[in-house]
Amino acid sequence: MPGASDNSFSFPILIGDIGGTNARFALLLDAFAEPKQLPPIKTGDFETIEEALQKSILDKTSVQPRSAILAVAGPIKGDEIPLTNAGWVIRPKDMLTSLGLEDVLIINDFEAQALAVAAPAAEDLVQIGGGSVRPLTSRVVLGPGTGLGVGGLVFAQHTWFPVPGEGGHVDIGPRTERDFQIWPFLEPIEGRMAGEQILCGRGIMNLYRAVCAANGDEPVMKDPAEVTTSALSGNDAAAVETISLFSTYLGRVAGDMALIFMARGGVFLAGGISQKILPALQKPEFRAAFEDKAPHSALMKTIPTFAVIHPMAALSGLAAFARTPRDFGVATEGRRWRS
């Protein structure tokens, strides 16, 4: 391909983070310029990604990108990539021709979130509880949004390796007496409770309805924003309990992920919901559940947990990678298409 060696990309580079609900894009003109952020769009407003990119970006700028690096919610296999939780199917070969690109790389959205926490700016984080970052050690990102994304970041050979996975689908079980009252009313997926049945937008509703059912009440709230707003203002007991339990369960799963990766570099909460319920996550439940990992509670107290408050964290991770791909061990096999 003209102008690009195997592990670099020709500028201008279009970077994009395509979630189940929202898609965010930016243009990188060169390795030194700040990314030029474009207004976020709703995936549901466009039939295809080509239409979204053409109408919302390319028609509004004179810059013609030569490369695209996109992070998508879902596994990347083959030349057709259906987006988990959204209606689009990404066909990189079609993107090369219809958008006039030379190079397209597709990675997992939580790989991009992981890239963003290799060197996060202090002002983009809020620490929850104690512990401190041990430099150049593994990190984990968890993001409750449309689904529950999980990504690891491992440091070896002077390189940060993002580790994509489907960690949001681990089993989650009841522990306390109250959990055992609520659990029978939670809607399972094919007979089991996966983390993503609770720790995401629709999971908030699942949990809220189960709390109401356990209390013998009719649920009155219609969407996750209503539940979190009522919980934060403290004016509805079921909503308050829902978000308190949500914080506990998120702490449990975050602690499990920290143990798996030995994440002495920290656990980072990304995703739209973490920012929206930050005051609830700063209450004792999240951190207490995170540390409650006998026989490793002493270890857990040393591991810091953060909410990522950068509004476009995945894009900042993609920008860091696009500028200096050699610092990151991002696998491109089977995920890069060139004209």
Ligand SMILES: Nc1ncnc2c1ncn2[C@@H]1O[C@H](COP(=O)(O)OP(=O)(O)OP(=O)(O)O)[C@@H](O)[C@H]1O
């Ligand atoms: N105030 C709120 N409180 C809780 N949940 C909310 C709130 N507002 C929106 N949501 C839920 O957050 C989810 C969208 O999360 P996010 O903004 O992270 O989107 P996304 O990037 O498309 O998600 P993902 O990357 O997980 O696919 C939706 O399920 C939505 O119902």
